[in-house]
Amino acid sequence: MRKGDIVALDGVSLSVTEGEIFALLGPNGAGKTTLLRAVLGITSITSGSATVRGIPPSDSRSRVGVGYLPENHRFPGHLTGLGLLELTGRMHRLDRSQLDQRSEELLELTGMSRWSDMKLRKYSKGMLQRIGLAQALMPDPDLLFLDEPTDGVDPVGRADIRQVMTRVREEGKTIVLNSHLLSEVETVADRVAILSRGRLMKVATVEELTSRASQYEIEAEFGNTLITVPDEVGKLVALSSRRLVVELVDPIRINDLIDNIRMKRIAIRTVKPLKVTLEQSFLEAVAGDNEEASQ
Amino acid sequence: MRGILIDTLVELLDRRVVWVYAVVTVIAIFVIVATSSANLQIQGEEIDLSNMNDQLGNPLMMGVNAFAYVLVFLSVMASAGSIPGMLVKGRAEYYLSQPLPRTSLIMRKLLSLWLVYSGLVVSCVAVIWVVAGIVLGLFGHGLLWLLLIHILSLAIWLCVTACAGVVAGSAAMSMMAAFVVWVFQRILVFHEEIAAFADSKPIEYTVTGLYHLFPKTGQMYDLVETLVSGRPADWMPLYSSLLLATVLLSVTCRIFEHKSY
Numbered sequence: 001m002r003k004g005d006i007v008a009l010d011g012v013s014l015s016v017t018e019g020e021i022f023a024l025l026g027p028n029g030a031g032k033t034t035l036l037r038a039v040l041g042i043t044s045i046t047s048g049s050a051t052v053r054g055i056p057p058s059d060s061r062s063r064v065g066v067g068y069l070p071e072n073h074r075f076p077g078h079l080t081g082l083g084l085l086e087l088t089g090r091m092h093r094l095d096r097s098q099l100d101q102r103s104e105e106l107l108e109l110t111g112m113s114r115w116s117d118m119k120l121r122k123y124s125k126g127m128l129q130r131i132g133l134a135q136a137l138m139p140d141p142d143l144l145f146l147d148e149p150t151d152g153v154d155p156v157g158r159a160d161i162r163q164v165m166t167r168v169r170e171e172g173k174t175i176v177l178n179s180h181l182l183s184e185v186e187t188v189a190d191r192v193a194i195l196s197r198g199r200l201m202k203v204a205t206v207e208e209l210t211s212r213a214s215q216y217e218i219e220a221e222f223g224n225t226l227i228t229v230p231d232e233v234g235k236l237v238a239l240s241s242r243r244l245v246v247e248l249v250d251p252i253r254i255n256d257l258i259d260n261i262r263m264k265r266i267a268i269r270t271v272k273p274l275k276v277t278l279e280q281s282f283l284e285a286v287a288g289d290n291e292e293a294s295q
Numbered sequence: 296m297r298g299i300l301i302d303t304l305v306e307l308l309d310r311r312v313v314w315v316y317a318v319v320t321v322i323a324i325f326v327i328v329a330t331s332s333a334n335l336q337i338q339g340e341e342i343d344l345s346n347m348n349d350q351l352g353n354p355l356m357m358g359v360n361a362f363a364y365v366l367v368f369l370s371v372m373a374s375a376g377s378i379p380g381m382l383v384k385g386r387a388e389y390y391l392s393q394p395l396p397r398t399s400l401i402m403r404k405l406l407s408l409w410l411v412y413s414g415l416v417v418s419c420v421a422v423i424w425v426v427a428g429i430v431l432g433l434f435g436h437g438l439l440w441l442l443l444i445h446i447l448s449l450a451i452w453l454c455v456t457a458c459a460g461v462v463a464g465s466a467a468m469s470m471m472a473a474f475v476v477w478v479f480q481r482i483l484v485f486h487e488e489i490a491a492f493a494d495s496k497p498i499e500y501t502v503t504g505l506y507h508l509f510p511k512t513g514q515m516y517d518l519v520e521t522l523v524s525g526r527p528a529d530w531m532p533l534y535s536s537l538l539l540a541t542v543l544l545s546v547t548c549r550i551f552e553h554k555s556y
């Protein structure tokens with residue numbers, strides 16, 4: 001997919017399953033926003049295809065029951081918060097009672113009830129973000145696209161938004177999320193795609209990205225006992241008097257290692273696969289691509 | 296439709312252009328009052344109003360016609376930024392992500408603009424007509440014709456600015472397009488004279504072609520005068536302009552449908 005001379009997305013092939021929170025990660029300019037815009041029919045696709053529930057984005061029916069919070073939005077400043085929600089609701093064909101009920105609910109949920117009669121042009125950044133989220137939820141969407149929803153929102157608001165996302169997912173709805181806050185993504189997302197310079201680097205569950213299947217951490221009273229790891233089992237990464245990290249040839253080999261330690265009559269406290277943060281995993285995935293780019 | 300109509304109305308009120316219409320109307324009322332006292336001075340004595348109506352009714356309607364023309368001009372300028380304003384970065388995403396086909400989105404917006412601004416023009420003209428009736432005791436004929444033609448002329452101009460707005464994506468370009476078209480159609484009224492002066496076939500064809508192509512709202516203004524005075528009318532300026540507006544509208548929809556934002 002091209003924009004001007006830039007190939008914004010190149011060979012990205014993804015599918016999002018119903019009922020999950022799917023996060024798109026990637027450095028600035030990776031093409032995350034462009035991907036959402038293409039799926040929503042805002043930006044046209046030069047080659048390739050996209051569908052929402054089987055309907056191409058050029059067909060407006062693909063956007064029925066779809067909510068979208070754009071990044072760097074500029075909602076019409078002449079409308080009030082409530083006015084924006086009503087306009088959105090009307091364009092989604094809600095009737096009067098639905099309009100009243102939903103807008104009241106959502107103003108409450110996003111903590112915007114107090115400001116509902118103020119013109120949007122007088123809103124602060126975080127307030128706009130909150131009303132933007134309310135607007136995206138107005139049609140009671142079963143598919144929700146959120147482009148950096150917590151951008152400019154205070155910590156309490158961020159926690160609120162995370163809660164809203166979890167709640168929406170619990171109702172069996174799907175969320176596609178763009179965010180740079182990896183700790184946030186780690187807590188809410190089910191699956192993650194990492195984009196870099198318009199190309200897809202990795203698609204995996206958060207679980208897969210944060211656990212290192214081959215690395216284990218063993219906590220035990222090693223004291224001064226020397227522990228050696230045979231080559232056919234794996235490689236010692238770190239060893240201190242209470243902690244050992246090992247890189248195994250095969251996860252099943254953990255048993256050999258445990259047997260070895262038990263024979264030395266050392267009390268084992270914990271054995272667990274080593275977790276890394278999503279951030280570490282993300283940085284590694286992107287670092288490879290950057291090296292390639294600088295060559 | 297309701298949503299976009301309300302959006303358009305709120306935007307109009309928010310931009311306070313209503314005040315400009317109010318000021319123009321008040322000025323027109325002053326002119327009427329001044330005219331009425333001038334009349335009385337000339338006449339000097341009691342006037343038989345029923346008799347005057349026939350003689351002065353038409354000049355009065357010419358005045359109302361000019362007033363309506365100014366209001367349409369104001370409406371075109373005031374509304375030119377509305378569609379580009381919807382499509383600026385950050386706002387286009389909002390409108391375009393709604394479950395509406397783009398054609399229906401732009402048609403709803405145009406229709407809303409037309410209704411809202413027509414409402415303004417009609418109310419101001421009606422106020423002036425009533426005030427003139429009360430102050431001068433004259434009720435000119437053909438108000439409905441006058442309103443109809445000016446409202447159609449507004450529709451034609453909205454199609455021009457919408458097309459420029461969608462293609463160029465800026466309010467300034469949209470206004471400039473309206474202005475350029477307005478200047479050209481004023482010049483092209485003299486297409487026969489220009490062709491005669493240039494005395495060359497290609498120029499004659501070009502000028503005549505352009506004349507038929509361009510909207511002829513200037514001549515629609517003259518058409519109102521003809522209709523009001525009850526003379527036989529030439530409808531060509533009206534229907535050829537409407538035809539152009541229809542073509543522009545379908546081109547605008549087609550471009551908008553495929554444009555990437």
Ligand SMILES: Nc1ncnc2c1ncn2[C@@H]1O[C@H](COP(=O)(O)OP(=O)(O)OP(=O)(O)O)[C@@H](O)[C@H]1O
Nearest residue numbers: 003004006008026027028029030031032033034035
């Ligand atoms: N309107 C535009 N015209 C031309 N190129 C654009 C436009 N918008 C974005 N791009 C280009 O498309 C590429 C992807 O941009 P995109 O906005 O999708 O990135 P992103 O991953 O959302 O970045 P960020 O994290 O900064 O939001 C960039 O190279 C950018 O320069």
Ligand SMILES: [Mg+2]
Nearest residue numbers: 032033034071
């Ligand atoms: Mg982005």
